[in-house]
Amino acid sequence: MKLKVDKTMVASVALHVLVIGWGLITFSARSLEVVPEALPIDIISSADLSKMTAGLKNGEKDKPKPLVEKVADARPVDEAVGKIDDKKKEVVTSTSTAEPPPKPVEKKPDVKPKEEPKQAEKKPEPPKPDPIAEALKADEAKKPKPKQEAKATPPQPQKPKERVFDQSRIAALIDKRDPTRQSITGAALNPTSALGTATGNSDTRVANWMGPFVKRMRECFNFPYNGQDADQFEADIDIRMQPDGTVGVEPTIVAVRGPSKSVATAVAESAKRAIIQCQKYTFLPKEQYESWKYIQLTFGLTEH
Amino acid sequence: MIGTGSTFAVLGSRPAWAQGRLRVEQGEFQPLPIAIPNFVPGSPADTQVGADVTGVITNNLKRSGLFAPIDQAAFIERITNIDVAPQFANWKTINAQALVTGRMTRQGDGRLKAEFRLWDVASGQQLTGAQYFTAPEYWRRIAHIISDQIYERLTGEKGYFDSRVVFVDETGPSERRVKRLALMDQDGANVRYLTRGADLVLTPRFSPSTQEITYMEFGQGDPKVYLYNIETSQREIVGNFPGMSFAPRFSPDGQRIIMSLQQGGNSNLFVMDLRSKSTTRLTDTPAIDTSPSYAPDGSRICFESDRGGKPQIYVMPAAGGQAQRISFGDGTYSTPVWSPRGDYIAFTKQGGGQFAIGIMKTDGSGERILTSGFHNEGPTFAPNGRVLMFFRDPGGNSGPSLFTVDVSGRNEQRVPTPGFASDPAWSPLLS
Numbered sequence: 001m002k003l004k005v006d007k008t009m010v011a012s013v014a015l016h017v018l019v020i021g022w023g024l025i026t027f028s029a030r031s032l033e034v035v036p037e038a039l040p041i042d043i044i045s046s047a048d049l050s051k052m053t054a055g056l057k058n059g060e061k062d063k064p065k066p067l068v069e070k071v072a073d074a075r076p077v078d079e080a081v082g083k084i085d086d087k088k089k090e091v092v093t094s095t096s097t098a099e100p101p102p103k104p105v106e107k108k109p110d111v112k113p114k115e116e117p118k119q120a121e122k123k124p125e126p127p128k129p130d131p132i133a134e135a136l137k138a139d140e141a142k143k144p145k146p147k148q149e150a151k152a153t154p155p156q157p158q159k160p161k162e163r164v165f166d167q168s169r170i171a172a173l174i175d176k177r178d179p180t181r182q183s184i185t186g187a188a189l190n191p192t193s194a195l196g197t198a199t200g201n202s203d204t205r206v207a208n209w210m211g212p213f214v215k216r217m218r219e220c221f222n223f224p225y226n227g228q229d230a231d232q233f234e235a236d237i238d239i240r241m242q243p244d245g246t247v248g249v250e251p252t253i254v255a256v257r258g259p260s261k262s263v264a265t266a267v268a269e270s271a272k273r274a275i276i277q278c279q280k281y282t283f284l285p286k287e288q289y290e291s292w293k294y295i296q297l298t299f300g301l302t303e304h
Numbered sequence: 305m306i307g308t309g310s311t312f313a314v315l316g317s318r319p320a321w322a323q324g325r326l327r328v329e330q331g332e333f334q335p336l337p338i339a340i341p342n343f344v345p346g347s348p349a350d351t352q353v354g355a356d357v358t359g360v361i362t363n364n365l366k367r368s369g370l371f372a373p374i375d376q377a378a379f380i381e382r383i384t385n386i387d388v389a390p391q392f393a394n395w396k397t398i399n400a401q402a403l404v405t406g407r408m409t410r411q412g413d414g415r416l417k418a419e420f421r422l423w424d425v426a427s428g429q430q431l432t433g434a435q436y437f438t439a440p441e442y443w444r445r446i447a448h449i450i451s452d453q454i455y456e457r458l459t460g461e462k463g464y465f466d467s468r469v470v471f472v473d474e475t476g477p478s479e480r481r482v483k484r485l486a487l488m489d490q491d492g493a494n495v496r497y498l499t500r501g502a503d504l505v506l507t508p509r510f511s512p513s514t515q516e517i518t519y520m521e522f523g524q525g526d527p528k529v530y531l532y533n534i535e536t537s538q539r540e541i542v543g544n545f546p547g548m549s550f551a552p553r554f555s556p557d558g559q560r561i562i563m564s565l566q567q568g569g570n571s572n573l574f575v576m577d578l579r580s581k582s583t584t585r586l587t588d589t590p591a592i593d594t595s596p597s598y599a600p601d602g603s604r605i606c607f608e609s610d611r612g613g614k615p616q617i618y619v620m621p622a623a624g625g626q627a628q629r630i631s632f633g634d635g636t637y638s639t640p641v642w643s644p645r646g647d648y649i650a651f652t653k654q655g656g657g658q659f660a661i662g663i664m665k666t667d668g669s670g671e672r673i674l675t676s677g678f679h680n681e682g683p684t685f686a687p688n689g690r691v692l693m694f695f696r697d698p699g700g701n702s703g704p705s706l707f708t709v710d711v712s713g714r715n716e717q718r719v720p721t722p723g724f725a726s727d728p729a730w731s732p733l734l735s
Contacts, residue, residue, distance in 0.1 A: 210326055217328040222401070224336045224370035224459050226690065226712035228670055229647065236325065259647075266460025271328070273401070277426035296325045 209284050209292060220278035221299060223270040225263065230301035233258035235268035237275065239295045245280040254296075271299040335372035336458065338365060339400035339425075341383045342376070346409025346417070353443050354408040357418065360447035361404065363491060364465045365454065367708070368691070369715025374400055386421055395425045402431070404454060408443075415439060418446045422454055432457045444493060449735055464686035465490060468731040469693060470508045470517050473497065474703050474724035481703075481724075485519060487534065490686070490693075490730070492706075492720035498532060507551055510731040512600075512644070513558035517729075518542065520550045529563055531578070542576060545583075551594045555622075556602045562586070564594040573607060575622075586624040597642045597649075598622065599666070606630075606640040606649050606666075617651055619666065630668030639682055642666070644732075645689030648711065652681045652694075661694045663711060674713035679704075684730045693719065695726040 044052075225233070236254040239247055251272045258264035275297075284292050340362050343354035365371035381394035386405040395403050406420035421433040432453055436446050445466065452463030473486035473495075485498040485505045498517070499505055506527075508519035517532040529542040529552040542552065545565050552563040559578055564571045573586040573593050587593045591611035598605050599622075606619045612629060615636040620627035631637040635655020642649055648663040653673065660676035661683050679697040686692070690711055697704040703724030709716040719725075 214326050214328055217326075218331045221328055221330055222334055222336060223330055224333075226333070226370065226710050226714070227647070228665075228672065228711070230330075260460065263460035266458065270458075273424055273426045277396075277401070297328055298325045299328045299330070301330050 209288060212283050213281065213292070213295070216278055216281065216283075217274060217297065217299075220274035221271055222274070223267050223301060225267075225301055229259050233260075233264050233267050233301045235264060235271050235299045237268060237271050237297045237299060239275055239297065241281070241284070241289075241293050241295060243286060243289050243293070245282045245284050247275060247279050251275045267299060267301060271297070274299075335370055336401055337374055337399050338371050338402040338404065338454075339374045339379065339395055339398065340365075340376075340404045341379060343406035343408045343418075343420070344383060344386055346407055350408045350410055353416065353440070354406070357406070357408060357443055357447040357450070360444055360491070361451045361454070364448065364451035367491065367715075367717050368455065369710050369712075369717075370455075370459060374398055386419065389428065390423060392423070392425050392428045395423075400425050402454075402458060404450075406450070410440070411437065416443055416446070418443075418450065420450050420453075422457055444489065445734070448489070448491075452733070452735075461690065462688045462733065464688045464691060464730075464733065466734045467687050468510075468734065469684075469706075469719075469728050470498070470510055470519075470731070471695075471706060471721070471728040472505060472508065472726045473721070474726060475501075478701060478703070485517070485532070486721075486725070488721070490719075495722055498534070498537075507727055509553045509729045511554045511558040512556050512732050513554075515731070516554075516558070518552040518554060518561055520552065529561065531561075542578075545574075551596065553597055555598050556600050562596045562598065562605065564596070573605075584624075586620075587627070595639050597640055599642045600644050600646045604666075606642055608638045608640055617649065617664075617668075619649075630664070630666070631671075632668065633671055641683055641685060643685050643689040644687055647689065650683040650685060650692055652683065661692065661709065663692075672711075672713060674709045674711070675707070675716055680707075682727050684728050686730050687733045693728045693730060695728060697726070 234257045236256075238252045238254055240249050242248045253265075253268040253272065256264035256268045258267070340358055342358045345351040345354045362373045366373050378398045379394075380397055381391050383390060383405050386407050390403060390405065392403075401424075403423040403425050404420060405423065406418065409417045409419075411417050415437045416439070417435060417437050419433070419435040422431045423429070424431050434450075434453060436449065438446050448466040451465040455461070455463035455465065467490045468487055469490055470485065470487050473484045474481050475484075476482045482501040483504055483506075484501040485508055486495055487498055488495040499521075504522040506520045506522075508517050510517055515534045517534060519530055519532065520527050521530050526548045527550060529549045530539050531542050532539040542549070542561055542563070548566040550564050550566070550571075552561050554561055555575070560575050561578060562573060562575045565574050570590055571592050571594055572588055573596050574583050575586060576583045586596075586605075587607075587609075589609070589611050591609055592615075593607055593609045593611070596605045596607040603622055604619055605622050606617055607627075608615050609618050609627070610616070611618075611627075615638050616629050617631040617637045617640045618627040618629050630649070631651070633653065633655075635653050637651045637653050639652045640649050641651070643663075647665065649666055650661065650663045653660045653662050658676050659678065659680045660673045661680045662671060662673040664671040674692065675694075675696075677696060678699050680694055681697075683692045683694045686708075691708050692711070693706055693708045695704040695706050704726040706719040706721055706725045706728050707716055708719060719728075
């Protein structure tokens with residue numbers, strides 16, 4: 001079979017392909033080169049990897065770290081319990097002294113009074129008695145109130161007598177609040193502080209008070225000068241601070257600089273007045289007193 | 305770590321207890337709030353003068369643009385005795401940073417005794433205090449002197465309130481305007497006329513060191529430069545030159561007068577020693593050299609010249625020599641005046657149909673226009689170099705008025721005069 005090839009067509013196609021191809025390469029938008037950030041990596045062999053991921057058949061079984069719901073039965077988390085404890089305690093005492101009614105709702109009437117709170121999660125019911133009574137009376141489904149009311153109305157203990165148990169309204173007794181124990185994921189606490197790394201020093205940094213302090217100084221420092229050489233005037237002032245945020249002794253003028261000594265001195269005196277006027281600096285963190293008990297400042301003018 | 309452009313920076317490394325110097329840059333400038341209660345009268349008869357002195361001080365400080373006197377209606381405490389410390393809490397409450405208390409007492413010999421104290425409200429310390437005795441008619445001068453004391457103590461610079469201004473008072477219709485030489489306090493008070501208006505007077509200039517004025521007057525012949533002593537009211541002609549002499553100005557020591565002399569179509573600069581009457585030519589160019597002004601140290605002069613084609617500002621040694629052009633902006637520059645502080649040269653700039661008053665550093669850099677409009681002209685510096693006075697003519701049938709503006713250009717104030725006024729020249733401090 002003989003193919004009749006139109007040479008011009010071929011040439012045209014070839015040329016188009018060439019031109020388009022060249023254009024694609026030449027004019028294609030080049031993405032900005034992103035210099036990869038250097039990251040520390042460890043190279044491990046595939047054997048190591050598979051070893052790590054394979055696991056051991058004879059390995060020690062993971063100790064079950066159940067969610068608190070389950071763990072709570074066996075090992076209550078002290079702190080968590082402590083937190084919730086207070087609330088629950090009050091609920092219990094306020095509702096009905098030693099009345100059994102609250103307990104029935106619980107699954108486990110524990111012996112330890114302090115453990116109760118754990119289940120308390122499940123038993124926000126203690127307050128039930130009151131809500132029910134109220135609900136029945138006022139025909140008002142008000143179950144979130146429980147704790148507060150229980151606390152706020154100690155006279156309620158007398159109410160129990162009036163209580164009427166209505167099965168159809170049991171739903172109202174169910175605590176619909178979200179569980180508050182989610183933050184506790186196991187019995188063991190993470191040994192690493194959640195506030196930072198073991199080597200972190202955020203707590204000891206002082207920049208956090210410098211910004212507000214300088215800002216406050218700027219607000220108070222107002223020197224009457226209107227020359228174009230304003231930016232050449234500077235005054236170094238040292239301050240000794242008291243722990244309560246007041247200026248201990250009169251600020252010291254360490255040095256003054258500027259085209260006119262009398263003006264530079266006036267700048268320093270104005271700065272001293274600003275320091276005294278703006279005290280006391282209650283926002284300075286007391287726990288960082290060591291970092292601000294002696295503050296060195298340089299006051300400068302800006303041309304306007 | 306030094307943070308450029310940040311509000312503070314820590315310099316160097318220091319021990320933990322010293323975190324390095326924190327830098328505090330002044331925020332947006334606000335005039336300093338100052339409380340000036342009426343001066344306590346020594347006797348009931350002194351009540352008015354006490355209030356008057358307080359009013360003058362308040363007005364002076366307010367017009368400077370650096371202070372914001374607090375309205376007396378806001379005062380909580382009434383000062384009745386200046387010999388006991390005020391209750392500073394009351395003045396802190398109204399945000400006063402400084403407090404002025406004073407007393408005016410008529411003495412047995414008829415003189416007036418003025419006492420004042422300047423207090424720092426924050427620390428409760430007295431910053432300065434003084435007492436003055438004067439004839440009762442000079443109560444205004446006492447107020448100016450106290451104003452200067454307050455200004456100097458709080459800014460570190462000499463004040464300028466106890467000074468006067470000579471100017472050309474203008475009255476009558478524009479086609480038959482009568483121009484008289486007049487003298488007033490820098491705040492526009494106490495105007496007194498030095499000439500009767502029979503002849504046209506122009507360009508009065510104060511001596512930097514004496515109470516003398518030099519000016520140009522058109523008499524019967526060519527205009528001549530005159531010297532006028534304010535205290536004796538005597539005047540004399542400065543030299544006897546062929547042709548017109550104009551644009552006179554004193555040397556810093558007051559011993560010489562520099563001026564322009566017209567010769568043909570040109571004018572050149574000459575200096576005349578007032579004691580020996582000897583004259584020295586400073587320039588010799590086929591151009592118009594005029595409006596010379598000395599640097600405060602007397603070493604150089606600035607002047608206006610069109611030697612480059614159009615009027616520009618030049619600086620050259622006071623004894624003559626190579627002149628260096630320092631103005632290069634668009635338009636033309638004229639009436640240069642060297643600041644008494646030596647840091648700026650003020651000028652009138654014309655361009656784009658506007659006349660502007662501006663300042664530049666003595667090398668021509670840092671040009672800053674302070675005010676601009678239809679016609680602003682003739683800047684003169686206050687004795688401390690922080691404020692300029694000039695005249696503005698709105699055109700039409702109206703006439704010129706005097707204004708002050710500070711070197712930042714932010715604070716422009718009109719100076720009250722009895723009639724139209726032009727060509728002001730500021731005196732040195734009187735005290």
